[in-house]
Amino acid sequence: MEHVHRHIDEHFKDYLSAVGDLVRQPSISATGEGVRECARLLADMMTSAGIRTEILETGGNPVVYGEIPSGRKDGKTVLFYGHYDVQPPEPLELWESRPFEPAVRDGRLYARGIADNKGQLMAHILAVRAFRETGTDIPCSVKFVFEGEEESGSTSLAPFVEQNRERLACDIALAVDGPMLSGDVLNVCLGCRGVLNFEIEMETARFDCHSGRGGDIIPNAGWELLRLLRTMKDEQGSILIEGFMDGVRTPTEKDMEIIAGLPFDRENLKNLYGVPSFGLDKNGYYTKLNLLPTLTINGITCGYQGKGSKTINPAKASVKMDARLVVDQNPLDIAEKIRRHVARHAPDARVTVHGFMHPSKTDGDLPVCRTVVSALEKVYTDKVALSLGLGGSLPSYVWTDILGVPALGIPYANQDSGGHAPNENFRLDLLQKAVHASAQILHDMK
Numbered sequence: 001m002e003h004v005h006r007h008i009d010e011h012f013k014d015y016l017s018a019v020g021d022l023v024r025q026p027s028i029s030a031t032g033e034g035v036r037e038c039a040r041l042l043a044d045m046m047t048s049a050g051i052r053t054e055i056l057e058t059g060g061n062p063v064v065y066g067e068i069p070s071g072r073k074d075g076k077t078v079l080f081y082g083h084y085d086v087q088p089p090e091p092l093e094l095w096e097s098r099p100f101e102p103a104v105r106d107g108r109l110y111a112r113g114i115a116d117n118k119g120q121l122m123a124h125i126l127a128v129r130a131f132r133e134t135g136t137d138i139p140c141s142v143k144f145v146f147e148g149e150e151e152s153g154s155t156s157l158a159p160f161v162e163q164n165r166e167r168l169a170c171d172i173a174l175a176v177d178g179p180m181l182s183g184d185v186l187n188v189c190l191g192c193r194g195v196l197n198f199e200i201e202m203e204t205a206r207f208d209c210h211s212g213r214g215g216d217i218i219p220n221a222g223w224e225l226l227r228l229l230r231t232m233k234d235e236q237g238s239i240l241i242e243g244f245m246d247g248v249r250t251p252t253e254k255d256m257e258i259i260a261g262l263p264f265d266r267e268n269l270k271n272l273y274g275v276p277s278f279g280l281d282k283n284g285y286y287t288k289l290n291l292l293p294t295l296t297i298n299g300i301t302c303g304y305q306g307k308g309s310k311t312i313n314p315a316k317a318s319v320k321m322d323a324r325l326v327v328d329q330n331p332l333d334i335a336e337k338i339r340r341h342v343a344r345h346a347p348d349a350r351v352t353v354h355g356f357m358h359p360s361k362t363d364g365d366l367p368v369c370r371t372v373v374s375a376l377e378k379v380y381t382d383k384v385a386l387s388l389g390l391g392g393s394l395p396s397y398v399w400t401d402i403l404g405v406p407a408l409g410i411p412y413a414n415q416d417s418g419g420h421a422p423n424e425n426f427r428l429d430l431l432q433k434a435v436h437a438s439a440q441i442l443h444d445m446k
């Protein structure tokens with residue numbers, strides 16, 4: 001294996017220029033600009049690395065799919081997931097070099113999509129190249145799923161995985177994306193929360209009437225909405241919707257062990273959010289972040305919001321909300337429970353679901369997970385940490401729930417890589433490490 005690592009170091013300049021070629025090609029899923037051209041370019045790069053590659057159509061942007069079959073019958077199969085689409089580069093005036101003209105400055109490569117996610121997915125392809133160029137066998141089977149819609153909600157991913165179950169069969173899925181923790185700590189994510197986005201709308205009268213003539217006589221949509229919201233959470237913040245907490249698992253010893261290994265800086269969190277005090281301790285914080293669901297008001301609309309005053313009694317009110325969901329909570333079931341709750345407390349209100357994603361959780365003690373973590377430890381030494389998730393929601397359930405395999409989230413990019421922002425960048429030392437990491441995973445996944 002040493003010679004593969006040495007080869008990566010010796011040829012990193014060439015490898016970097018291949019990464020440059022990929023980021024030079026725009027692939028903005030929000031507008032569609034360059035998406036298909038990028039899929040073709042990526043497919044060509046994979047083919048010339050010796051990967052059997054196809055562009056597979058979905059209802060939306062195509063998936064670039066690749067396979068390396070293993071010569072060994074009993075070999076393991078690892079699936080790498082990533083995305084070749086990028087965020088729009090605007091505002092252009094804040095970029096120090098043009099977003100689709102890769103530029104190296106201060107040991108970093110700057111370009112839109114370099115960290116999120118083209119540089120990261122190229123790490124696997126370059127690792128494969130290093131095996132090929134040194135005439136070394138890859139001991140496992142490898143599959144690659146690179147989608148073109150991640151930055152637009154991954155709408156086609158679940159149906160794609162559903163329709164290609166057999167083709168995608170594997171022992172583990174690795175979603176390599178996102179930034180590391182501070183201090184170049186690579187946090188391997190064992191899951192993520194799901195999410196349900198919804199809106200509640202109320203109409204209490206035909207029009208906003210004069211508050212002197214209709215106030216306290218005609219029902220006020222604002223007060224009615226507040227009354228309804230008050231039935232959903234108590235003073236302590238506990239969610240009161242019937243059945244909402246059903247199936248929420250109590251944290252296991254293993255969960256608490258993982259939490260114990262994570263960093264926690266109360267002052268830092270206090271300053272980050274600009275709050276006068278931060279009451280949670282480490283266990284409380286990570287339990288809320290990873291192991292408990294939430295019910296959050298995203299925005300409320302009602303009555304007059306303009307300058308000065310307008311003395312009306314509003315007839316309409318609406319609230320946009322989201323619920324972050326933990327494993328064993330089904331977003332559709334939760335939506336039904338919310339509907340029932342609203343019907344009981346405000347029969348005329350309307351609930352609309354705007355979107356949802358299932359939660360996912362993987363057992364880090366599975367041998368195949370341990371293999372990946374130990375491969376990463378060989379490259380990042382003592383800077384690998386396990387985490388239960390980042391609080392947000394990713395489509396990892398397509399691997400854990402649809403394919404039924406463990407899934408790990410692995411971030412290769414520097415913490416300050418500025419994904420989605422101007423001057424997105426990838427530190428060259430970490431990009432090089434990423435190629436070593438993917439190579440080590442391929443080697444160890446026997």
Ligand SMILES: [Zn+2]
Pocket residue numbers: 087116151419420
């Ligand atoms: Zn992104």
